Amino acid sequence: xxxxxxxxxxxxxxxxxxxxxxxxxxxxxxxxxxxxxxxxxxxxxxxxxxxxxxxxxxxxxxxxxxxxxxxxxxxxxxxxxxxxxxxxxxxxxxxxxxxxxxxxxxxxxxxxxxxxxxxxxxxxxxxxxxxxxxxxxxxxxxxxxxxxxxxxxxxxxxxxxxxxxxxxxxxxxxxxxxxxxxxxxxxxxxxxxxxxxxxxxxxxxxxxxxxxxxxxxxxxxxxxxxxxxxxxxxxxxxxxxxxxxxxxxxxxxxxxxxxxxxxxxxxxxxxxxxxxxxxxxxxxxxxxxxxxxxxxxxxxxxxxxxxxxxxxxxxxxxxxxxxxxxxxxxxxxxxxxxxxxxxxxxxxxxxxxxxxxxxxxxxxxxxxxxxxxxxxxxxxxxxxxxxxxxxxxxxxxxxxxxxxxxxxxxxxxxxxxxxxxxxxxxxxxxxxxxxxxxxxxxxxxxxxxxxxxxxxxxxxxxxxxxxxxxxxxxxxxxxxxxxxxxxxxxxxxxxxxxxxxxxxxxxxxxxxxxxxxxxxxxxxxxxxxxxxxxxxxxxxxxxxxxxxxx
Amino acid sequence: xxxxxxxxxxxxxxxxxxxxxxxxxxxxxxxxxxxxxxxxxxxxxxxxxxxxxxxxxxxxxxxxxxxxxxxxxxxxxxxxxxxxxxxxxxxxxxxxxxxxxxxxxxxxxxxxxxxxxxxxxxxxxxxxxxxxxxxxxxxxxxxxxxxxxxxxxxxxxxxxxxxxxxxxxxxxxxxxxxxxxxxxxxxxxxxxx
Numbered sequence: 001x002x003x004x005x006x007x008x009x010x011x012x013x014x015x016x017x018x019x020x021x022x023x024x025x026x027x028x029x030x031x032x033x034x035x036x037x038x039x040x041x042x043x044x045x046x047x048x049x050x051x052x053x054x055x056x057x058x059x060x061x062x063x064x065x066x067x068x069x070x071x072x073x074x075x076x077x078x079x080x081x082x083x084x085x086x087x088x089x090x091x092x093x094x095x096x097x098x099x100x101x102x103x104x105x106x107x108x109x110x111x112x113x114x115x116x117x118x119x120x121x122x123x124x125x126x127x128x129x130x131x132x133x134x135x136x137x138x139x140x141x142x143x144x145x146x147x148x149x150x151x152x153x154x155x156x157x158x159x160x161x162x163x164x165x166x167x168x169x170x171x172x173x174x175x176x177x178x179x180x181x182x183x184x185x186x187x188x189x190x191x192x193x194x195x196x197x198x199x200x201x202x203x204x205x206x207x208x209x210x211x212x213x214x215x216x217x218x219x220x221x222x223x224x225x226x227x228x229x230x231x232x233x234x235x236x237x238x239x240x241x242x243x244x245x246x247x248x249x250x251x252x253x254x255x256x257x258x259x260x261x262x263x264x265x266x267x268x269x270x271x272x273x274x275x276x277x278x279x280x281x282x283x284x285x286x287x288x289x290x291x292x293x294x295x296x297x298x299x300x301x302x303x304x305x306x307x308x309x310x311x312x313x314x315x316x317x318x319x320x321x322x323x324x325x326x327x328x329x330x331x332x333x334x335x336x337x338x339x340x341x342x343x344x345x346x347x348x349x350x351x352x353x354x355x356x357x358x359x360x361x362x363x364x365x366x367x368x369x370x371x372x373x374x375x376x377x378x379x380x381x382x383x384x385x386x387x388x389x390x391x392x393x394x395x396x397x398x399x400x401x402x403x404x405x406x407x408x409x410x411x412x413x414x415x416x417x418x419x420x421x422x423x424x425x426x427x428x429x430x431x432x433x434x435x436x437x438x439x440x441x442x443x444x445x446x447x448x449x450x451x452x453x454x455x456x457x458x459x460x461x462x463x464x465x466x467x468x469x470x471x472x473x474x475x476x477x478x479x480x481x482x483x484x485x486x487x488x489x490x491x492x493x494x495x496x497x498x499x500x501x502x503x504x505x506x507x508x509x510x511x512x513x514x515x516x517x518x519x520x521x522x523x524x525x526x527x528x529x530x531x532x533x534x535x536x537x538x539x540x541x542x543x544x545x546x547x548x549x550x
Numbered sequence: 551x552x553x554x555x556x557x558x559x560x561x562x563x564x565x566x567x568x569x570x571x572x573x574x575x576x577x578x579x580x581x582x583x584x585x586x587x588x589x590x591x592x593x594x595x596x597x598x599x600x601x602x603x604x605x606x607x608x609x610x611x612x613x614x615x616x617x618x619x620x621x622x623x624x625x626x627x628x629x630x631x632x633x634x635x636x637x638x639x640x641x642x643x644x645x646x647x648x649x650x651x652x653x654x655x656x657x658x659x660x661x662x663x664x665x666x667x668x669x670x671x672x673x674x675x676x677x678x679x680x681x682x683x684x685x686x687x688x689x690x691x692x693x694x695x696x697x698x699x700x701x702x703x704x705x706x707x708x709x710x711x712x713x714x715x716x717x718x719x720x721x722x723x724x725x726x727x728x729x730x731x732x733x734x735x736x737x738x739x740x741x742x743x
Contacts, residue, residue: 508615510616515599
């Protein structure tokens with residue numbers, strides 16, 4: 001199998017899923033149309049579905065399917081031109097078409113589709129309807145003009161991937177259960193170890209084996225949640241083309257790293273920010289073909305979307321070779337809307353960071369730096385929610401690069417557990433830079449203090465005091481050095497327990513806004529441990545110390 | 551209280567079952583339909599910066615649920631943990647959604663049937679519990695039990711009000727969290743203490 005074939009397989013798989021979903025939406029819209037005959041948006045919805053099926057089928061060289069979708073699209077186009085919704089007769093005709101399209105899409109899985117007798121009849125019927133309603137002549141023997149190019153591909157080998165769609169909630173539940181099993185196993189092992197004797201040893205051996213199997217099961221369950229970014233990225237290939245076209249531009253999207261896997265929840269929430277950023281790149285990044293040629297660039301703009309791994313994170317890079325962000329304009333605008341006073345020295349990074357501020361995309365900036373009133377602040381917010389970061393670098397008239405870093409999963413974090421009194425807290429490892437002992441000479445009994453870390457002063461907070469935990473400060477205390485946005489601080493705790501994989505459990509609605517706590521987890525002994533929200537913890541301490549000084 | 555003024559929950563017209571339990575020496579009752587299960591007391595992890603009547607969170611088969619101490623809520627000393635201590639897991643309505651919460655109890659007592667005529671209106675004074683938290687008094691022979699409006703008592707809205715006010719206390723110079731739903735735990739975020 002050569003590369004083209006392989007790629008086609010991937011595109012086909014994504015086409016199947018997409019078309020299936022599209023046809024479901026089309027069906028729903030048609031049904032709604034009957035009860036709500038004034039909503040023109042419904043017509044656009046079904047038109048889009050027919051249109052994208054046609055386009056995708058053409059590029060996959062499924063001429064019969066493309067031809068059928070084309071006729072359906074023609075019929076819808078007539079109504080679009082007349083700004084009217086079809087009557088009940090046409091709606092039922094279209095619903096029949098949906099059924100046949102569904103059958104054809106399913107059949108496309110095993111190779112090119114031939115129309116059945118019934119489908120031929122239905123196509124003629126639809127074509128007749130189009131002619132009746134417009135002067136348009138419809139070719140009834142397939143969209144020939146679209147399929148003439150290229151030799152016919154051999155019949156695709158039937159993809160052997162057997163897949164099944166599952167509810168993500170169920171996966172969450174499975175993950176919880178496997179976590180629980182590990183805890184129960186741990187308790188059981190302690191009991192068996194106490195048993196002793198020949199029999200005890202045999203049972204323990206058996207138990208160890210079971211434990212290993214459970215661990216395998218847990219990592220399997222986690223891997224189910226990981227999905228490749230490819231299908232999502234490939235969706236944008238077409239939208240970039242179409243979007244560029246409507247703006248009188250030429251552009252193509254190049255996707256790399258499509259097989260990089262990420263947690264399904266992360267991918268879901270990554271979609272909207274990417275849509276914004278890509279639209280933004282086409283809309284405002286890329287220049288018109290003549291401008292590009294004038295600058296000595298290829299008339300066709302190139303947007304690159306890539307994914308890769310970097311130190312436990314996934315890095316998504318969106319690169320365009322357009323005009324780049326205009327620094328001066330960003331600064332002017334930020335000054336005008338009052339985001340900056342104009343006096344401060346801003347680093348390159350901070351300037352581009354301004355476009356992500358809420359309020360930046362208001363007023364006339366909507367047309368300048370973001371599309372259709374959808375602000376880039378939404379992008380920042382979505383990525384913050386994913387515990388990720390986003391950065392822009394840009395060179396004038398060379399293009400810009402947007403780098404998004406995301407954790408691989410939201411369900412599990414690498415945590416560093418510490419103990420204060422009898423309570424266990426987990427510090428997300430991403431914030432931890434090092435650990436050290438708190439020298440008794442530099443300790444005071446207060447909620448915070450300063451210690452010397454290799455000669456530099458390092459402020460620290462004492463978790464016991466900050467969280468008002470009971471008990472006395474022990475003689476020996478330890479410091480976890482954390483770093484948030486270049487700011488370093490220490491957290492004083494009683495004991496360091498070490499790193500562990502932590503299954504994150506939200507604290508729930510009742511505790512939505514507890515300061516300094518990001519969530520909770522169930523510890524090995526079945527107790528609940530709290531996960532520290534380091535940025536919010538430090539903010540809280542800073543605020544109260546400012547007030548104390550005021 | 552910030553909650554939308556929902557009317558008092560209606561008492562069942564006919565016979566209904568109630569679970570009775572002891573907290574701070576008093577026998578309380580809740581409609582059994584609200585009770586999901588009763589679990590043995592297991593370690594409850596304190597959550598900082600929350601009102602003192604929230605004991606913390608516990609692990610219910612992998613789910614982390616809040617646990618409240620009614621004794622503190624009703625203005626008494628915190629419950630002492632004994633071998634009879636247990637957590638009554640209830641479903642509480644909050645903004646149209648059901649959330650699971652645990653109620654710390656010194657001991658569960660029994661399940662009783664009470665007909666409508668066995669439930670008396672709460673007298674205007676004499677109980678240690680605010681009238682708004684009560685649906686009535688169940689007559690059990692010579693004894694009474696206080697029937698709790700558990701949705702009101704555990705109104706998550708109140709939980710939120712307090713946690714938010716703790717935050718406000720961090721922002722403003724001071725904020726009397728106590729008046730907003732219970733004494734807040736002392737916190738070094740609050741009022742620059």
